[in-house]
Amino acid sequence: MANQKIPEEAIRKLDSLFESYCIVAEDIHVFLCDMRYDYSRWSKELVETFGLPSEYMYNAGYIWEQHIHPEDRQAYRDGVDAIFSGKQAGHDMQYRAMRPDGETVLCTCRGIVITDEFGTPEYFGGAIRNHNQRSHIDTLTGLRNQYGFFADLQEYIRNKKEVRIGMAGIGKLTEINEVYGYKVGNKILQYFGRYLMDHVTNRGGTYRMDGACFAIMSTGQTVEQLAELYEEIRAHFRKGIKVDDLELAVELNAGLLPLEDFDVDDQTVYSCLNFAYEESKIKKHGDLVIFQNGQRGDSRRELEKLHVIRAAISKNYKGFYLLYQPVVDAETEKLIGAEALLRFKNDKYGVVPPDVFIPFLETDPLFPELGEWILKTAMRDAKKLIEYVPGFVINVNLSYSQMERADFTEVVWNAIRKAGFSPEHLCLEITERCRLLDMDLLRNVMVSLRAEGVRIALDDFGTGYSAVGLIKNLPFDTIKIDRSFVREIEEDEKERRMVNNFADLAGTFGADVCVEGIETQGMREILKDYGIHSLQGYYYSRPVPIGELLEMAKSGTDCLIK
Numbered sequence: 027m028a029n030q031k032i033p034e035e036a037i038r039k040l041d042s043l044f045e046s047y048c049i050v051a052e053d054i055h056v057f058l059c060d061m062r063y064d065y066s067r068w069s070k071e072l073v074e075t076f077g078l079p080s081e082y083m084y085n086a087g088y089i090w091e092q093h094i095h096p097e098d099r100q101a102y103r104d105g106v107d108a109i110f111s112g113k114q115a116g117h118d119m120q121y122r123a124m125r126p127d128g129e130t131v132l133c134t135c136r137g138i139v140i141t142d143e144f145g146t147p148e149y150f151g152g153a154i155r156n157h158n159q160r161s162h163i164d165t166l167t168g169l170r171n172q173y174g175f176f177a178d179l180q181e182y183i184r185n186k187k188e189v190r191i192g193m194a195g196i197g198k199l200t201e202i203n204e205v206y207g208y209k210v211g212n213k214i215l216q217y218f219g220r221y222l223m224d225h226v227t228n229r230g231g232t233y234r235m236d237g238a239c240f241a242i243m244s245t246g247q248t249v250e251q252l253a254e255l256y257e258e259i260r261a262h263f264r265k266g267i268k269v270d271d272l273e274l275a276v277e278l279n280a281g282l283l284p285l286e287d288f289d290v291d292d293q294t295v296y297s298c299l300n301f302a303y304e305e306s307k308i309k310k311h312g313d314l315v316i317f318q319n320g321q322r323g324d325s326r327r328e329l330e331k332l333h334v335i336r337a338a339i340s341k342n343y344k345g346f347y348l349l350y351q352p353v354v355d356a357e358t359e360k361l362i363g364a365e366a367l368l369r370f371k372n373d374k375y376g377v378v379p380p381d382v383f384i385p386f387l388e389t390d391p392l393f394p395e396l397g398e399w400i401l402k403t404a405m406r407d408a409k410k411l412i413e414y415v416p417g418f419v420i421n422v423n424l425s426y427s428q429m430e431r432a433d434f435t436e437v438v439w440n441a442i443r444k445a446g447f448s449p450e451h452l453c454l455e456i457t458e459r460c461r462l463l464d465m466d467l468l469r470n471v472m473v474s475l476r477a478e479g480v481r482i483a484l485d486d487f488g489t490g491y492s493a494v495g496l497i498k499n500l501p502f503d504t505i506k507i508d509r510s511f512v513r514e515i516e517e518d519e520k521e522r523r524m525v526n527n528f529a530d531l532a533g534t535f536g537a538d539v540c541v542e543g544i545e546t547q548g549m550r551e552i553l554k555d556y557g558i559h560s561l562q563g564y565y566y567s568r569p570v571p572i573g574e575l576l577e578m579a580k581s582g583t584d585c586l587i588k
Contacts, residue, residue: 030063054153101121117135137153169233176296193300197277215238225255280303346399368384420451421453457484469500494531538559
């Protein structure tokens with residue numbers, strides 16, 4: 027009766043059995059064949075991974091055979107023939123299967139024949155394990171892990187199903203591990219995972235992500251309800267939890283993103299969620315941060331915009347470009363350098379303000395790739411300027427995500443060598459946010475780069491609570507005083523004293539001082555008496571394209587804009 031049209035009742039029974047298989051089939055792909063009609067249902071993941079025609083197929087054995095490596099097909103064919111001829115009651119074999127992109131994947135396939143009450147073969151069912159696919163279970167907590175998180179997120183996006191996605195994490199787990207040991211730290215992770223799951227049960231999924239972070243996905247709760255739930259969980263851990271004989275108060279951080287737009291990919295969603303979490307951790311002292319906490323339409327547009335910008339990185343950086351803001355000598359007001367500033371523009375969104383997309387991208391795994399492009403582009407442009415300003419220094423901003431990579435210094439040196447660029451003309455700017463990095467790692471990176479002539483600047487000095495500690499412990503060449511400290515310098519005596527003290531402090535550690543945000547001649551006149559090395563701001567020039575900066579360099583005027 028093989029290939030005879032299967033009745034609807036038989037399909038319903040097939041589906042029922044298939045679903046029961048799936049419940050217990052974690053991380054393996056289920057298949058089930060009604061042998062009377064040679065009609066099968068295969069798992070959706072398997073269909074999508076290998077490009078099969080459908081979840082439901084007649085003659086699936088033959089169709090699957092076409093995806094098996096030619097050298098393994100005969101053994102597979104013999105096994106299937108033995109099952110359908112009644113010679114074997116099942117099989118257990120390994121073979122190589124081919125994905126549509128040509129990649130070969132090792133699979134293990136196990137199946138068994140199910141007979142009716144008369145012993146007649148009725149179903150052949152089993153599972154195929156893709157050995158290239160990682161497990162979806164976290165061994166420490168028993169929760170689904172980040173691979174399971176992305177698999178489920180992709181499903182929500184594919185089915186256009188609205189979901190609220192949260193990320194919560196344990197603050198200062200590293201310190202807990204150092205003081206009490208990893209055994210205690212692991213028990214806290216297990217406790218938190220179980221507590222989180224208990225409070226989200228029947229309202230969504232719970233996942234263990236990297237390190238101290240967990241995630242939830244909820245379709246049954248509003249943003250307001252989840253915000254309230256987070257505060258309840260946060261209060262519970264603040265009161266203290268018992269771990270062995272210890273009573274420990276635990277601080278949490280959390281971000282939340284309502285997924286209502288489906289013209290995005292899972293990585294963009296994750297980057298936005300991670301950005302909200304980092305804002306909670308770094309700026310909000312653990313308060314919940316909701317990504318784009320505004321009107322529904324605004325949130326959708328923002329997520330779509332960030333998806334387009336993120337995707338541009340893998341499209342040869344289309345839409346990204348650099349502008350340059352001049353840096354002048356504080357005494358002579360002559361051009362001595364410039365800061366490279368990233369911008370983005372396309373036909374749909376026009377020019378996107380940098381404060382919209384840069385903080386988001388800095389937490390994205392793709393940013394180091396974009397950062398390398400910025401570095402290469404800036405050095406290429408700077409070579410043109412050095413012809414007219416021999417001492418010209420190009421400043422390039424770094425994110426902590428770049429510097430934490432093990433190959434960061436190698437990436438910088440490779441870029442310098444390929445560009446034929448002299449290291450003494452390059453200044454890399456880092457921010458106070460780098461306190462998140464291991465200080466020994468950061469110091470080693472800085473010492474390695476400075477040893478070959480690259481300058482290192484601390485940007486936005488004074489805006490973070492640990493900035494003084496950074497300049498005390500790390501070897502900076504330049505300290506850049508943030509514009510917020512000079513806005514009222516012409517009227518405010520306290521502001522003048524503060525900037526003067528900052529300059530003295532930087533000088534104590536042998537660093538030059540650059541002041542940003544210069545907008546008037548009066549500001550410049552005050553600052554020139556404070557031992558300031560260089561100035562930057564709209565009084566001299568707004569950020570300009572390389573062509574305009576090149577014209578400024580060629581003109582050789584003392585002051586760029588008056």
